[in-house]
Amino acid sequence: MSAERPEAEPILVRHMSFCSEGFVLAMDAFDALGAPPKVIVEVGAFDGDEAISLKQRYPGARVIAFEACPLNYDRMITLIQGSGVEPVWSAVCDHNNGLDFWPNKPEDNARVSGSILPPTASLKTERLNQVGIAAGFTDTPVKVPSVRLDDFCKGAGIGAIDIVQMDVQGAEAFVLRGLGSLRPRVLFLEVNETADFGHYSGGAPMKELRQLLTDMGYELRWDNNADAFYFLP
Numbered sequence: 001m002s003a004e005r006p007e008a009e010p011i012l013v014r015h016m017s018f019c020s021e022g023f024v025l026a027m028d029a030f031d032a033l034g035a036p037p038k039v040i041v042e043v044g045a046f047d048g049d050e051a052i053s054l055k056q057r058y059p060g061a062r063v064i065a066f067e068a069c070p071l072n073y074d075r076m077i078t079l080i081q082g083s084g085v086e087p088v089w090s091a092v093c094d095h096n097n098g099l100d101f102w103p104n105k106p107e108d109n110a111r112v113s114g115s116i117l118p119p120t121a122s123l124k125t126e127r128l129n130q131v132g133i134a135a136g137f138t139d140t141p142v143k144v145p146s147v148r149l150d151d152f153c154k155g156a157g158i159g160a161i162d163i164v165q166m167d168v169q170g171a172e173a174f175v176l177r178g179l180g181s182l183r184p185r186v187l188f189l190e191v192n193e194t195a196d197f198g199h200y201s202g203g204a205p206m207k208e209l210r211q212l213l214t215d216m217g218y219e220l221r222w223d224n225n226a227d228a229f230y231f232l233p
Helices: 021-031 049-057 070-079 121-131 149-156 172-177 206-215
Strands: 039-043 062-067 086-089 099-101 142-144 163-166 186-190 219-223 227-231
Touching (some): 021 186
Antiparallel strands (some): 219 227
């Protein structure tokens, strides 16, 4: 199966999830360092609305938005026009070899999200019990490009990343391992799709993810069991 993007459905703009207390604390912690960020990376950017707001908050920063889902990427391309956000169609993980991506069906963006990890039967059952409709995933994965962030930065002439925001449906550890020696000062990540929740197959459990972040030198500054903010002191 070739890595081709199908025609996009109409744009579905979501609410700004980073208006949360944790994200405000994360940005305040960076601002307290006394210098604005130069490079911000969003992994799992969906339609790009959060990347646009990050660019508006830090207009001098280079904001790079990665999105692997072909339909969501095409929505993002439309939404970010003129914003200064740099879009990249790629999964972010610990290798550059391309991979299978399990996209949600276009009509199910509001309820489920695609991942480089296959969705489990329990996720589909849970969504069915919640809303009376089975979670809509395509029957087969699609081939998409993949990249390590350290290798991407080398190719893009980026020496350091200041802020990483990620929403990758259980694949957080893969993204972190792909940083190599890079250490963004601020990490803001969704943590309610780790292996403990049983929604996607092959991801790290919360305990393992937290240990990985500790081993990388990060301190947990805020966690509400849905999102978490880690800081590199």
